[in-house]
Amino acid sequence: GAVVSQHPSWVICKSGTSVKIECRSLDFQATTMFWYRQFPKQSLMLMATSNEGSKATYEQGVEKDKFLINHASLTLSTLTVTSAHPEDSSFYICSARRGDGSPSDTEAFFGQGTRLTVV
Amino acid sequence: GQNIDQPTEMTATEGAIVQINCTYQTSGFNGLFWYQQHAGEAPTFLSYNVLDGLEEKGRFSSFLSRSKGYSYLLLKELQMKDSASYLCAAMDSNYQLIWGAGTKLIIKP
Numbered sequence: 174g175a176v177v178s179q180h181p182s183w184v185i186c187k188s189g190t191s192v193k194i195e196c197r198s199l200d201f202q203a204t205t206m207f208w209y210r211q212f213p214k215q216s217l218m219l220m221a222t223s224n225e226g227s228k229a230t231y232e233q234g235v236e237k238d239k240f241l242i243n244h245a246s247l248t249l250s251t252l253t254v255t256s257a258h259p260e261d262s263s264f265y266i267c268s269a270r271r272g273d274g275s276p277s278d279t280e281a282f283f284g285q286g287t288r289l290t291v292v
Numbered sequence: 293g294q295n296i297d298q299p300t301e302m303t304a305t306e307g308a309i310v311q312i313n314c315t316y317q318t319s320g321f322n323g324l325f326w327y328q329q330h331a332g333e334a335p336t337f338l339s340y341n342v343l344d345g346l347e348e349k350g351r352f353s354s355f356l357s358r359s360k361g362y363s364y365l366l367l368k369e370l371q372m373k374d375s376a377s378y379l380c381a382a383m384d385s386n387y388q389l390i391w392g393a394g395t396k397l398i399i400k401p
Contacts, residue, residue: 216394
């Protein structure tokens with residue numbers, strides 16, 4: 174159990190266009206979802222934390238208007254990279270946490286990641 | 293501030309044992325995680341420690357000392373497929389994960 178599916182796995186888009194990445198918890202309800210980006214040979218950088226039904230909390234330095242996060246249901250969160258530029262090319266990873274107080278509640282389950290290339 | 297330190301890279305021989313250390317400083321503490329990440333893939337969960345001591349899970353074991361802000365991941369009977377980055381992450385009082393930069397483990401035949 175505890176599977177998180179992220180789609181697409183990779184995407185190439187033109188500079189100036191927008192890209193939407195979906196993160197779904199397949200067999201559990203995720204109260205909290207996290208969005209990370211990772212540059213080559215670097216660790217995960219938390220971009221934002223989203224709780225179902227409320228606005229996402231963005232980390233310092235992350236542009237809210239550029240990286241739109243929607244967590245409309247307990248099984249789906251989306252990250253939209255608006256007006257993408259080559260510097261936005263990165264590996265984007267989501268993770269989800271149950272938030273139900275169960276023994277595995279503290280564990281974050283990761284999606285497969287999305288490799289975004291902006292040309 | 294909050295900080296996680298772990299070595300950048302380690303090299304070990306197939307069949308041997310390797311210990312990857314991690315020290316942490318966080319605002320509050322709700323556990324220490326170890327993840328394995330192969331190149332181009334998302335991290336996969338290895339272990340979670342919230343109490344002091346050693347947790348053994350097959351070839352992998354993880355140790356925690358809260359008083360020292362220290363953890364290690366021990367990998368036994370190394371296999372070539374264990375070549376990966378190993379990420380240490382501490383959970384703070386707000387249940388946020390603070391990530392280390394990862395330790396790249398290179399396994400040689």
